[in-house]
Amino acid sequence: MFQVLHGINVDWMGRRHLAYIISGILVVASLVSLIAHGGPKYGVDFTGGSALEFSLNPTPGVDDVRSAVESAGFSGAEIQQRLDRPAEFLIRLGVQQAGTDPAPAVEAALRGIAPNMAVELLRVETVGPRVGTELRSAAVKAVLLALGLILVYVAARYDWRYAAGAVVALFHDVFITLGVLSILDREITLTVVAALLTLAGFSINDKVVVFDRIRERKQSLRRESPERIMNLGINETLSRTIITNGTVAVSTLSLFLFGGDVLRDFSLAMLVGAVVGTYSSLYVASALALELQLRTEKSGPSRKR
Amino acid sequence: MTQSDRNKLFLTLIGVALALYTLWPTFQFYSMPPEQRQEVLQARPAAATNEVERERLTKLTKLREKAIKLGLDLQGGMYLLLEVDRSKLGPAEARNAVDQAMRIIENRIDQFGVAEPSIQKQGDNRILVQLPGLLDQERAKELIGQTALLEFKIVKTDEETRATFDRIDQYFARRASGGAGTDTTARPWTSRFLSVAQGGESFALVENVAGIDSMRAQILADSSFVLDASLNWESHESEREGRTGRAFHVLSREPLMQGKDVASAQMRLDLDQDRPGAPGVSFTLTTRGGGLFADITGANVGRRLAIVLDNRVQSAPNISERIPRGQGSITGSFTEEEAQDLAIVLRSGALPAPLSIVEERTVGPSLGQDSIRSGLKAAAFAAVAVIVFMVIYYQLSGVVAVIALALNILGLLACMAAFKATLTLPGMAGIVLTIGMAVDANVLIFERIREELRNKKTVLSAIETGYARAYRTIIDANVTTLLPALALMWLGSGPLRGFAVTLSIGLIINVITAVGVSKMIFDAWSLRRKVNTISI
Numbered sequence A: 001m002f003q004v005l006h007g008i009n010v011d012w013m014g015r016r017h018l019a020y021i022i023s024g025i026l027v028v029a030s031l032v033s034l035i036a037h038g039g040p041k042y043g044v045d046f047t048g049g050s051a052l053e054f055s056l057n058p059t060p061g062v063d064d065v066r067s068a069v070e071s072a073g074f075s076g077a078e079i080q081q082r083l084d085r086p087a088e089f090l091i092r093l094g095v096q097q098a099g100t101d102p103a104p105a106v107e108a109a110l111r112g113i114a115p116n117m118a119v120e121l122l123r124v125e126t127v128g129p130r131v132g133t134e135l136r137s138a139a140v141k142a143v144l145l146a147l148g149l150i151l152v153y154v155a156a157r158y159d160w161r162y163a164a165g166a167v168v169a170l171f172h173d174v175f176i177t178l179g180v181l182s183i184l185d186r187e188i189t190l191t192v193v194a195a196l197l198t199l200a201g202f203s204i205n206d207k208v209v210v211f212d213r214i215r216e217r218k219q220s221l222r223r224e225s226p227e228r229i230m231n232l233g234i235n236e237t238l239s240r241t242i243i244t245n246g247t248v249a250v251s252t253l254s255l256f257l258f259g260g261d262v263l264r265d266f267s268l269a270m271l272v273g274a275v276v277g278t279y280s281s282l283y284v285a286s287a288l289a290l291e292l293q294l295r296t297e298k299s300g301p302s303r304k305r
Numbered sequence B: 001m002t003q004s005d006r007n008k009l010f011l012t013l014i015g016v017a018l019a020l021y022t023l024w025p026t027f028q029f030y031s032m033p034p035e036q037r038q039e040v041l042q043a044r045p046a047a048a049t050n051e052v053e054r055e056r057l058t059k060l061t062k063l064r065e066k067a068i069k070l071g072l073d074l075q076g077g078m079y080l081l082l083e084v085d086r087s088k089l090g091p092a093e094a095r096n097a098v099d100q101a102m103r104i105i106e107n108r109i110d111q112f113g114v115a116e117p118s119i120q121k122q123g124d125n126r127i128l129v130q131l132p133g134l135l136d137q138e139r140a141k142e143l144i145g146q147t148a149l150l151e152f153k154i155v156k157t158d159e160e161t162r163a164t165f166d167r168i169d170q171y172f173a174r175r176a177s178g179g180a181g182t183d184t185t186a187r188p189w190t191s192r193f194l195s196v197a198q199g200g201e202s203f204a205l206v207e208n209v210a211g212i213d214s215m216r217a218q219i220l221a222d223s224s225f226v227l228d229a230s231l232n233w234e235s236h237e238s239e240r241e242g243r244t245g246r247a248f249h250v251l252s253r254e255p256l257m258q259g260k261d262v263a264s265a266q267m268r269l270d271l272d273q274d275r276p277g278a279p280g281v282s283f284t285l286t287t288r289g290g291g292l293f294a295d296i297t298g299a300n301v302g303r304r305l306a307i308v309l310d311n312r313v314q315s316a317p318n319i320s321e322r323i324p325r326g327q328g329s330i331t332g333s334f335t336e337e338e339a340q341d342l343a344i345v346l347r348s349g350a351l352p353a354p355l356s357i358v359e360e361r362t363v364g365p366s367l368g369q370d371s372i373r374s375g376l377k378a379a380a381f382a383a384v385a386v387i388v389f390m391v392i393y394y395q396l397s398g399v400v401a402v403i404a405l406a407l408n409i410l411g412l413l414a415c416m417a418a419f420k421a422t423l424t425l426p427g428m429a430g431i432v433l434t435i436g437m438a439v440d441a442n443v444l445i446f447e448r449i450r451e452e453l454r455n456k457k458t459v460l461s462a463i464e465t466g467y468a469r470a471y472r473t474i475i476d477a478n479v480t481t482l483l484p485a486l487a488l489m490w491l492g493s494g495p496l497r498g499f500a501v502t503l504s505i506g507l508i509i510n511v512i513t514a515v516g517v518s519k520m521i522f523d524a525w526s527l528r529r530k531v532n533t534i535s536i
Helices: A013-036 A062-071 A103-111 A129-157 A160-183 A190-220 A226-258 A261-296 B003-030 B034-042 B051-066 B091-112 B137-145 B158-176 B206-221 B287-299 B336-348 B365-418 B425-454 B459-491 B495-528
Strands: A049-057 A078-081 A088-093 A118-127 B077-084 B118-122 B126-132 B150-154 B195-198 B201-205 B230-240 B243-251 B262-268 B280-285 B305-309 B312-315 B327-331 B355-363
Touching (some): A013 A160, A013 A226, A049 A103, A062 A078, A118 A129, A118 B365, A129 A160, A129 A190, A129 B459, A160 A190, A160 A261, A190 A261, A190 B425, A190 B459, A190 B495, A226 A261, A226 B365, B003 B034, B003 B051, B003 B495, B034 B051, B077 B091, B091 B118, B091 B137, B137 B336, B137 B355, B150 B287, B158 B195, B158 B206, B201 B206, B243 B305, B243 B312, B262 B336, B280 B336, B312 B327, B355 B365, B365 B425, B425 B495, B459 B495
Parallel strands (some): B230 B312
Antiparallel strands (some): A049 A088, A049 A118, A078 A088, B077 B355, B118 B126, B150 B305, B201 B243, B262 B280, B305 B312
């Protein structure tokens, strides 16, 4: 048998205050970055406006592109040249400048840069202001709905304290992922919201596996203290936690490396989420459930006695 | 092998065969050379000219319908969310406006020749239009968004036209002098034209068009100045004495007939005897329209009838005789494409209310190709990495898990084909994530079996206990993972819904393959020989 992490016996719960400090630092760092950036950096999906992507060959300078776009009447456009593919330019227009259909005017202006330059439209995303607001509220609702469903399911299958621990841990995962994206100055698009929901799904999966083992141990080892039972549950599922999150991280990493520009933010969010989720499965969810348990069962180790 | 094992194996084989059968058209379609695939995408049996051709096209259409469809983000195309502006409609009209607009858009797009367009109502005043494949963006948008007010009006006689021009001149002269005394010789309006009232039309050079437009706007804005006429440009520029400009018509104020009176219209190349091969449009009127048309033409023989689309004169043919049977034609300096579009507009009528584009997502075909390539690369890399790891770490049992993984992906794709789901780029990401996540159930089981083995259980009982104990965990874990995916399905439209669907199907099939199929392989293997070792 080829194996790692067998017979691990870590006193996770005994050191749970360390986890609170680590999580505290991560959450505060995320919060500081989010406040410094004035909230998450929303993409066109949520703010409204236009994102246009063109491939220009031979490649002009960014300034040529900017002045061409400005000459078409779009002042203050944000222009980015792709680092990995310098022929591709991303032009972002705010909701006021974009109007309903800016692509033809921008394309015509770009053609004016040089007569022999090939202009190819790769992508247009135009979102009206009202649709942007609607998408934002739909995204928030979807995240809350997902967390609510999880809360109810885990509470029904396990215990409300576990459910509360799990949902707080999920909030923790999603919030820190948002924070990391904010620190890296990445945009929050609909696709990123999809990544946040997915990582919440993968993360709760982990927590349920740990909870399940804790519940099993609770039945077989009735006399043990809750701390010890939780430690056992975490330690016994540790190799599985590491392996599964490892394979998910490898898939996500390959998406990040090879999946192309369109999926880059998605896979980045998933990757950050996989790491934070693993940590919170080991520590945050169970530790919070334990705190709640200790507080609600002061009289004895189990309610039944 | 026991009877029940044999049954399970039989079921599995049937499942695999069914999956392969479902995926066969997809395989056929995507292994075609690009030109042939394009032909399949464009195939429209209705366009066939003979029976053999129709049969062939029907077959291609079926192939297209059975293959897994690629989302707009992968094959390129347009996604347009349109909003119907109902602010100017009465309550009864407003109720029907969206459905009516949908029918008209459907009709227009259908004739535009896009394969597999999708037009859906969203909410109560929005229409989602998805146009896959390569196409002329601007033309499509124009065709969809055009309000297209079509009217038929009589062209005023030359005397009437001159009288109208005089009145306009006087109006501007009076305004210039501040109302004190009128200079009857000043011609601020007429002087902008190269020729006035010659055979029912006037002509202005290109450089004067904008000036005339602004004067016309002033007249229309001034409610104290009532003109019993409508002032209209011709839709296309033309030449007089070798100089480019635009013809201008003074028309009757009220339309005699409208677009709704037209029953059908076709682009034809044989309408203009003077210019054979010049594109034009022939049309047939409804019964009511035919009656009106007979009256109009009868009462106005020798005059010109203007066909006005969105306030521009498309054509103003002479009425040579009374036309009783409701047949007519429009000729002019059209390109073939313009004539085609005009015919479409005539056929499908005018939109009841203005539409605006509130969301657009267009992906060019080259970016789509790129995305497919990167998606496949990411999937291949993830699969290789996961397979190598599983086989090294769990050895023969790892091979079992890999078989389960392969069946999982096969089942996922087959379900997508069967449910006519669309594969989007986020959907591809969903498959890649499924590759990473699908082994989880087997990891849970194998870790459990290892634990049982460490507790000195026999191999057989370790397998039994391992599966039994892990099973419950797997169900709970997969249900909780499914919940956010369901929330996402509710949130998302287009690509994101594709992602949520892929992920959800993957999770459900995962439980079947990772638990059922892998257990079956273990049972078959361990019961045949009285094993006491296991490769795990």
